[in-house]
Amino acid sequence: MTTKTALITGASRGLGLALARALAADGWRLILTARGAEALHAAAGGLGALTLAGDVADPAHRDRLAAAVRDHGGLDLLVNNASGLGATPLPPLAGYPLAVLEDLLRTNVLAPLALIQAVLPSLRERRGAIVNVSSDAAAAAYAGWGGYGATKAALDQLSNVLAVEEPEVAVWWVDPGEMNTAMLAEAVGEKEASAAPGPEAVVPALLRLLSGRPASGRVILP
Incomplete structure (x- = not known):
């Protein structure tokens, strides 16, 4: 069987790293x-992974990632996990710095979509999957979380529409719930x-999501 390949952003810590370790143990490239x-x-030490450091909001870095996908012969899974928190301490929307929100939209919305666009031909060819890591702040109203929640x-x-437009590619926007991560510690x-x-x-x-x-659609874990 052809070895499956996954591209994971934000893979140096938190959920991205935990998933990378599990996929490596399961034989993924x-x-x-x-x-x-x-x-x-x-x-990534010991995972046998190709590591490419850079900011996914940078078009040149996305080009490098897309080239790596082509060099690996295709892509079965894209995990858009990299994300920014925005202004801290978490401010109310009445005083949210708009320049910060603009940067946050670039990181949390435009960068994932641009990366999807860059690797979509490979995902179509392999009938692959996209996991866009979301948050309950995308659907619920929490004071101080308006900027971050709006980006999610x-x-x-975007994921919802993409799922309709690309029926051969599985698209899941995943709410992993509250996790003990550096981002959560920065927020609360x-x-x-x-x-x-x-x-x-x-x-x-x-x-289980990947195998099943x-x-x-929207997935709430676990």
Whole structure:
């Protein structure tokens, strides 16, 4: 059987790294990216992955990722996991810095869509899948989370339409729930974040999603 290939963004820590480790153990070939080269290479040690450090909001970096996909002969899975939090401490929308929100939209919405566009021919050819990591903040109203939540709501709707337009590709926008990650700690503090489960806790549900390949749609884990 042909070895499956996955491209995971934001793979140096958190959910991206936990999923990468699980897929590597299952025999997947991995292309991993994150902004920090040192952290990415350290995290990927032993996984046999191709690591390409860079910012997915940078068109030149996306071109490098698309070239790596072609060099690997195609793509079976794209995981858009890289994400920004935005302004901290989390501000109300009445005072949200618009320049920060503009940057956040570029990272959380435009970059995932642009990367999808770049690798979609390979995903079509392999009848692959896209996992866009979302949040409950995309659907619920939490004070202070308006900027971040708006970007995730936009990503959800892009995913929703993409699922209709690309019936040969599975598209899931996934809410993994609250996880003990650096991003959550930055938002709510380390003490509160430490009470949440680690990202590895939701990986089994993600693996079941990939193996079961249900219809495209919004998925709440686990």
